[in-house]
Amino acid sequence: MSLLVVGTLGIDTVETPSETRHDVLGGSAVYFSYAASFFTSVRLVGVVGEDWPPAYTDLLRARNIDTRGLQVIPGGRTFRWRGRYLANMNDRESLETHLNVVAQFDPVLPDDYRRCPFVFLANGPTELQHKILDQCTGVALRVADTMELWIRTQPDRLADLLKRIDGLVMNDSEAKLLSGEENLVRAGHAVRQRGPKFVVIKKGEHGAMFFSKHETYVLPAYPTPRVVDPTGAGDSFAGGMMGYLAEQGNFEPATLKRAMAYGILVASFAVEDFSLDRLIRIERQDLQRRMEEYRTMLSF
Amino acid sequence: MSLLVVGTLGIDTVETPSETRHDVLGGSAVYFSYAASFFTSVRLVGVVGEDWPPAYTDLLRARNIDTRGLQVIPGGRTFRWRGRYLANMNDRESLETHLNVVAQFDPVLPDDYRRCPFVFLANGPTELQHKILDQCTGVALRVADTMELWIRTQPDRLADLLKRIDGLVMNDSEAKLLSGEENLVRAGHAVRQRGPKFVVIKKGEHGAMFFSKHETYVLPAYPTPRVVDPTGAGDSFAGGMMGYLAEQGNFEPATLKRAMAYGILVASFAVEDFSLDRLIRIERQDLQRRMEEYRTMLSF
Numbered sequence: 183m184s185l186l187v188v189g190t191l192g193i194d195t196v197e198t199p200s201e202t203r204h205d206v207l208g209g210s211a212v213y214f215s216y217a218a219s220f221f222t223s224v225r226l227v228g229v230v231g232e233d234w235p236p237a238y239t240d241l242l243r244a245r246n247i248d249t250r251g252l253q254v255i256p257g258g259r260t261f262r263w264r265g266r267y268l269a270n271m272n273d274r275e276s277l278e279t280h281l282n283v284v285a286q287f288d289p290v291l292p293d294d295y296r297r298c299p300f301v302f303l304a305n306g307p308t309e310l311q312h313k314i315l316d317q318c319t320g321v322a323l324r325v326a327d328t329m330e331l332w333i334r335t336q337p338d339r340l341a342d343l344l345k346r347i348d349g350l351v352m353n354d355s356e357a358k359l360l361s362g363e364e365n366l367v368r369a370g371h372a373v374r375q376r377g378p379k380f381v382v383i384k385k386g387e388h389g390a391m392f393f394s395k396h397e398t399y400v401l402p403a404y405p406t407p408r409v410v411d412p413t414g415a416g417d418s419f420a421g422g423m424m425g426y427l428a429e430q431g432n433f434e435p436a437t438l439k440r441a442m443a444y445g446i447l448v449a450s451f452a453v454e455d456f457s458l459d460r461l462i463r464i465e466r467q468d469l470q471r472r473m474e475e476y477r478t479m480l481s482f
Numbered sequence: 483m484s485l486l487v488v489g490t491l492g493i494d495t496v497e498t499p500s501e502t503r504h505d506v507l508g509g510s511a512v513y514f515s516y517a518a519s520f521f522t523s524v525r526l527v528g529v530v531g532e533d534w535p536p537a538y539t540d541l542l543r544a545r546n547i548d549t550r551g552l553q554v555i556p557g558g559r560t561f562r563w564r565g566r567y568l569a570n571m572n573d574r575e576s577l578e579t580h581l582n583v584v585a586q587f588d589p590v591l592p593d594d595y596r597r598c599p600f601v602f603l604a605n606g607p608t609e610l611q612h613k614i615l616d617q618c619t620g621v622a623l624r625v626a627d628t629m630e631l632w633i634r635t636q637p638d639r640l641a642d643l644l645k646r647i648d649g650l651v652m653n654d655s656e657a658k659l660l661s662g663e664e665n666l667v668r669a670g671h672a673v674r675q676r677g678p679k680f681v682v683i684k685k686g687e688h689g690a691m692f693f694s695k696h697e698t699y700v701l702p703a704y705p706t707p708r709v710v711d712p713t714g715a716g717d718s719f720a721g722g723m724m725g726y727l728a729e730q731g732n733f734e735p736a737t738l739k740r741a742m743a744y745g746i747l748v749a750s751f752a753v754e755d756f757s758l759d760r761l762i763r764i765e766r767q768d769l770q771r772r773m774e775e776y777r778t779m780l781s782f
Binding site: 199269270271364365366367368371385387388389391398399400401402403405406407408409436439440442443477479480481482 | 499569570571664666667668671685687688689691698699700701702703705706707708709736739740742743777779780781782
């Protein structure tokens, strides 16, 4: 089944302890849709400026990612982010964030986009996430991401959003902030009780946790020795997870757990190089091979 | 098979965000041997002062822990530690550490102790760890723990120790310090290449990693919503792991992985109350039930 995503398309500058890369392809919707494209067709909603290289759009199109929902604003400037990773490669500081054309984005979805059964609202303004849900009909599964900025600045609209979605994906510090709980197990269930049927907490290099009414579990990250650039790991995780669910066409508990595992594995490849550079070089069968290793790793 | 452990027996004062407990039973060898006693008989080597409550020794003896190797120093004072946990319950600061009688401890092992096939050198002065190995003969498996203090102050003796042991257990920050590697997968293998056949890196609430020449894996912590006091979690992990290996009487790769899982589960109980208060209330069948949940959690 097809999968709709709204989120950012951006141009990133990434500083790591060993290397800095300027003006590389990034953005939550970019990582998400590329990751999901290993599993299913993706309909992308986003906005860029005149400075957006058309080659980036071509790269996505070549992956069966529908870019009719991508607006190019004449005279506008694309979302830009600059960040620096600390030595542990897990913590980072955002040095610059320029929303640019994203600030005024008011999408109107193409007709067939509105009937997409699987919808993912990548990290972005909460109001924009509401606007997408307003236009969709007959959605089977609505999942959203959010971040500290929106938790702090739009708590009421975020509370409304939690009642409209089936699943929420967020990282550990965001879950603590939103719930007021320091213990992640309590935090996950506390967030779940505000609306979503399930909550996923991403823990970076430590994996991800899942919470539903009847299930609590944690899956570790795949232990890769080659962490080059963690940017987009969380979005790649979500893309792998949602892509697999859309491919399977259901979200039964067993499917959800396998989807979590695929998300973890796509993310483990994503961090092995800057931007999409590693994901571009792998195929579904590479994911499959790593899945077999991962299953073996967790069997005893 | 029986299991020998040398380490500290202490009296701890533990401050958590919600509660402070004064003068409770603690120490690496205490947590280790209690945890191991779910699986096998333990021979304890350690030293305490005149202030040591005999009831603590009785508590250990009641668990089939042989305390003939426990020296009581007349006029001496027992090892004391005072620590404070941060809000996340994973990071802590040591406020006071008084080695007291441990500083001059020079153990002479009873004859039958020397022939114990499984030996664990809990965290303590590196020289003391060497002294134990010097007295043992025909050991099948030698495993040690260490910590920042000894890595910084006794690097050469620690390097010698790494060549005499089969396995090393340490936490993530210690592994980074010892190896100079920030990536834990690289850190684990770098430490392994200095001598031990396997290395275990404990990651607190995030589980534990295992490294041998042919294996790299990570197992997550059991997600308990009730983390009351993490003191002794690492020692309980090691006790569960070594206890299970000694019970099985081998250290084949499959046994080692199950041992890691048991270590994780014993530790998950240990953190659910102060001191040994939670471990005292469980039985082997509680571990078994949690093991079934844990296996289910990791199956997909």
